[in-house]
Amino acid sequence: MPIATMGIPRLSQDLLPYAERVTLHPASQGSQQQNPDVVSSLIIDGPSLVYYVYHKLLAFKSLRTPTPVAQIPTYREINETLRHFLSELEAEHNVEVQKVFFDGALPESKHGVRLERMDKLRQQLEAYRKVYPEFPPVSAFTTTAVDSEKALWETPVMSTRKSTLPAPPFMVASAIESLRSGHFKDIVHVVPGEADIYCATMAKETGAAILTNDSDLAVHDLGATGRVVLLHSLEKKKHSLGTGNGSISAFALSPSHIAERMQVTSLLRFGFERFLDPSLSAAVVRERAKDDSRLEKLHAEYDTFCRQYTDFPTTQLDELALLDGLDPRNAEAVVTSDESADMYLTPVVEDPSRDSSWAYGASIRRLAYSLLLTLPARSQLSKTITEYARKGQRITSTLNHPMKETLLQEHLTIIVQTLDTLKPRLLSELNFGPATVLHWYILAFRLVCEQKLEADKPTPSMTQMTRLLGLQGAIASPTSKTQWDDVHLLANMHAILYSFRILQQLARHVLQSLKIKPSTVDAGISNTLRQLHSRLESMPAIENLFLNISELRSTMADLDLETRNGALTSLTNLISPGYHDGGTGMDKATLQQQNNTEQAADGEWMPARSKRKRKRASQGHPQINRTSTNMFDLLNGG
DSSP: OOOOOSSOTTHHHHHGGGOEEEEEOOOOSSOGGGOTTEEOEEEEEHHHHHHHHHHHHHHHHHHTOOSSBOOOOOHHHHHHHHHHHHHIIIIITOOEEEEEEEESOOOGGGHHHHHHHHHHHHHHHHHHHHHOSSOOOGGGGOOSOOOHHHHHHSOOOOOOOSBOOOOOTTHHHHHHHHHHTSTTTTTEEEESSOHHHHHHHHHHHHOOEEEESOGGGGGSOOOSSOOEEEGGGOEEEOOTTSOSOOEEEEEEEOHHHHHHHHTOSOHHHHHHHHHHOTTSOHHHHHHHHHOHHHHHHSHHHHHHHHHHHHOOOOSOGGGOGGGTTSOHHHHHHHHOOSSEEEEEOOOOSSOTTSOOGGGTTHHHHHHHHHHHHTOGGGGGSOSEEEEEEEETTEEEEEEEOOOOHHHHHHHHHHHHHHHHHTSOGGGTTOOSHHHHHHHHHHHHHHHHHHHHHHTTOOOOOHHHHHHHHTOSSSSOOTTOOOOHHHHHHHHHHHHHHHHHHHHHHHHHHHHHHHHHSOOOOOHHHHHHHHHHHHHHTTOOOHHHHSOOHHHHHHHHHTSOHHHHHHHHHHHHHHHSTTOOOGGGOOOHHHHHHHHTEEEOTTSOEEEOSOHHHHHHHTSSSOOOOSSSOOHHHHHTOO
């Protein structure tokens, strides 16, 4: 029997009657073990906390919005509230936060469930698109600043009848990045596996409680005093006199105590029986968990089930440094030992009736994967990377093989040239703030246009791009409407930008690996890789770069007039018919020769589309400059 689960059904419902109210408070003279009503030290399940904060903010914003549209929290709002929560635990309530662990990889057994979740997000986006054939106006997503304190402690998490978009697709990665950049950097870790195992192992070693919304953690061996504090049960009460910071309490599960009260040897047995049949009553499950004869009949299934909860991590915390600069999806590609590593590209906020935004930037990602896969140190790890992303009305896969070294060197050089030649001159000395954000969006817009042209698709107009950025005229009025065309273009650019982020992180990882363990990688590749890394390191954080339309326009409004006019000139030069950029150092003959080649799945080159089709593709659309370095011509061949 295959064991593939992202949670034991009904386990939380079974265990909640056994929960005990505890207070989050510093230990007094005695130890925490001597006072079972107090929790003074926590290990936090990172993804669980991020989603808890997200749902708190979603409820907070929905209750304060008179429109039928539920406002999705932004990356910045989520990160600020997350930091507020952790700071309050430490500074105001003197609770020690030992570690915050994030998944760096999930087992292959959960592959099917992950695809199901991706498809549910796709369906959610489709449903939203049907409810709102015209995207809700900007005013529906524009409110005053979020009060993190009220959102956390004065807002019940409730189901809303308002139609909602999916959660921000890079929410967990953004939270990790935000926490790493400040006070909490030393306690945040992306681990080479599931965070659950690391939380449980450390809890058993230190006696700290685990803060999570995942009741499955109670099935792990947490030791005699281990506890699971349930996030959704957190409450903050003010002192009766209105002084001080009040107190935070919550319900906690004590696995050893619960097993005693159930009269079972461990909650692992109970969890196994509940997993086998979610329809049974808790009393029947409890009786089955006491029956040793069932283990004799189901020993193979039980052993498989137990491995999820008893396989202790072999990686020490001081060995996690190479993963600390990676988003979870990138970390998974790094640590996977299967024949093919998986890259799950969560649906972005786009028009689901149109082409998938993840079609854009595929060449950038392929280059990133090739850098990783050609590391000699990966001889015992995966040889290919399989992407999963929306295509039409389903989730499909694309297999990526590594390029040969000669092609890898060529592609690295091309992308370095692309980053150099497409950088507007007026921004060359500005590596911070709104100007940097604008630079990256102009770059992404350029590459989206080139890829659309190569695919024989209409390219965005100058009017659309300047409207999206808010570069002409005032910021959109409260009654202005956002078009799905704009939403989709922004999603296309976000896919390009995140592809650059994947390249940035994997390039950094490869350089760090080569520094720790020198290898026979070609010196030319190493040198060009360092050049690439230096150009990508100035990329802004997710919360500053992956903005919604309202945020993007507000950010552009902070630009000075000279920068705005320079951006308009750059965009005009990209789109205007007949425009030629002579500063690339590439002649037309070289470009045409490279345009007629395309990379096959195995890294070889194959003939691209016929010249006739290329000619048709260039007719009837705004003319993108064909004499500059067209990365998608060179890397993808259209």
